[in-house]
Amino acid sequence: MKIYLDGQYCAKEDAKISVFDHGLLYGDGIFEGIRAYNGRVFRLDEHVDRLYDSAKAILLTVPLTQQEIKDVVVETCRLNGIKDGYIRLVVTRGVGDLGLNPNKCPKATVFCIVTGISIYPEKAYQEGLKVVTAATQRISPASLSPAIKSLNYLNQIMARIEGNLAGADELIVLNNEGFVAECTADNVFVVKKDRIFTPPVSAGALGGITRRAVIDLAVEMGLMIEEVNLTRYDLWVADEIFLTGTAAEVVPVREMDGRSIGTGKPGPVTEQFTKAYHQLTNSSGTPIPS
Ligand code: PMP
Numbered sequence: 058m059k060i061y062l063d064g065q066y067c068a069k070e071d072a073k074i075s076v077f078d079h080g081l082l083y084g085d086g087i088f089e090g091i092r093a094y095n096g097r098v099f100r101l102d103e104h105v106d107r108l109y110d111s112a113k114a115i116l117l118t119v120p121l122t123q124q125e126i127k128d129v130v131v132e133t134c135r136l137n138g139i140k141d142g143y144i145r146l147v148v149t150r151g152v153g154d155l156g157l158n159p160n161k162c163p164k165a166t167v168f169c170i171v172t173g174i175s176i177y178p179e180k181a182y183q184e185g186l187k188v189v190t191a192a193t194q195r196i197s198p199a200s201l202s203p204a205i206k207s208l209n210y211l212n213q214i215m216a217r218i219e220g221n222l223a224g225a226d227e228l229i230v231l232n233n234e235g236f237v238a239e240c241t242a243d244n245v246f247v248v249k250k251d252r253i254f255t256p257p258v259s260a261g262a263l264g265g266i267t268r269r270a271v272i273d274l275a276v277e278m279g280l281m282i283e284e285v286n287l288t289r290y291d292l293w294v295a296d297e298i299f300l301t302g303t304a305a306e307v308v309p310v311r312e313m314d315g316r317s318i319g320t321g322k323p324g325p326v327t328e329q330f331t332k333a334y335h336q337l338t339n340s341s342g343t344p345i346p347s
Contacts, residue, residue, distance in 0.1 A: 059136040061129050061169040066136055072168065079162055080149025084209035086166075087111035090303045091144040092174070093134050097342030098144070099303075101127055103266050111205045112148060119148050120165050127343065133169045134345045143174035143304065149208065174304055177226065182331070185311025185323050186226035186300070188240070190289055191216035195230050195238040195261035203238065203261045213241040227300060229292060229313065232261040236286040243302035244268040247287060247295045248319075248326045254291070257284040267301040267334070274333045280326075289314065297324035299331075306338070307331045 060072035080086035089104045105123050112119050119126065130144055146169045153162035177186065193216040195203055216228045220241070229245065232238045238261030239245055246268075247254045253275060258264045275282045292298055296319045298310035307330045309323035323331075 058172075059133065061133045061167070063167060066133070072170075074149070074166055074168070075152045077152045077154070078149050078166055079151065079153050079157070079159065080147070080166060080208050082153075082155070083150075083157055084207065084211070085115070085157070085159060085162075086147060086149030086208040087115065087117065087206055088148070088208060089144075089146040089206060091130065091146060092303050092338070093139055093142050093144060093171070093345060094338040094342060095340075096140045096345050096347070098130060098134065098345065099338050099342045100266050100270065101130060101343040103269065104146070105130075107206060107264065107266070108146065108148065111207065114202065114205045115207065116159070117148065117150060117165055119167070121167060126167075129167070129169050131343060131345055133171050135347070137171050139171050139345070141173075142171050145170045145172075147208070177305060177308055181226060181308055183323070185309035185318070185321075187224075187312045188227045188229055188298075188310050189220065189223050189225040189314055191219050191228040191230045191241075193219060193228075193230065195232045197233050198259070198261065204258060204264055206263060217241045227310075229289065230261075231289070236260050236288060237292060238262050239265075240300055240302075243300035243305050243308070245292075246271065246282070246299050246301065246330075247292055248297035248299075248324060249291070249295050253280060253282045253326065254285050254287055255282055256287055260286055265301055265303075267303055267306065270334065270337060271301050271307065271330055274330065274337065278329070278333065292318075295319065297327050299323075299327040307334045 058069045059066045149166040151162040151165045244265040293316045309327045
C-alpha cells in the first residue's frame, strides 16, 4: 500500500506523522471521505471544493492547489491499482508546540490513504437498518459549524457509542432545538406519501456530497425533495427513511426507536434511489489512469 504524505508516496509502515501535529493533539484539521468506482473518482471536484471550504472556515492554508490535491487523489489510486475503493484525504494544522495556537504551526500536513470499504453488511441494504435517537445532540453552529468536515469527530463518536450500547446500527442525531440534524456519518431522508423531505444543512447537517447527488437525481426523476425541519415524530410515522453517505451510499431504515418504518422493509422510493445512485457512481467521475 502506498500512502501520500507531504509530497511523497511512501509505504504504510513509513507513513507516520509527528506527535506534535495539531491534528492529533487537538483534532485541528479537516478531511474528506471519497469513493472510487469502476476506475473513476466519484464527485472529486465537489469533495475538493468542500475540503477548501472547510480549510477556509478554520483559517487553514492547504499547501497545494485544488488541482494538485485532485492529482494526489488520482495518483494515490493509480499507484495502489485501485478501481473501487475508499479514499481518505486529510489536512492537519501540522506540527507546532504543545500550546493550541495555530500560528505556531508553520505548515499543514497533507495525507491521502486509499483502501477497500464496506461499512454496513449486505443484509443492511436488503433489510434496512435499525436506528435509535441519540441523547448526544449535534454541536450548535454557534460553537462549531457542522458544515465543517473537521477532525473533531468526538460528537459523532459519543453518539456512535450510544448506538453500540443500544444495539442499533445508526443514530438519529437532533440539534439543540430538537429537530433532526443527521446521523453520525450520514444524512437522512424521509418519504411520506408522495413527498420526500430532508433536514436543511442549517439544522446541523453536513452538506453531504451523496445528499446533493440524491437531490439532483430526484430532480432528474421528476421528484421533489423539500428541505424542512423534521422532528422524531416525522420520522416515526414516515413511509420510508433512507440514509445517504459516501461510505453508506443509499441505505434503508427499517426501524426507529422501536417503531417499524412503513412496512418494515425497504420501500420503493428508497429502492429507486439506490438503483439510480449506483448507476450514477458507475458511470461518472474523474478517470484513474491505469
Ligand atoms: N454527515 C456526517 C457527519 C458525515 O461525516 C458524513 C460522511 N462524510 C455525511 C454526513 C455524509 O456526507 P457525504 O455524502 O459527503 O459522505
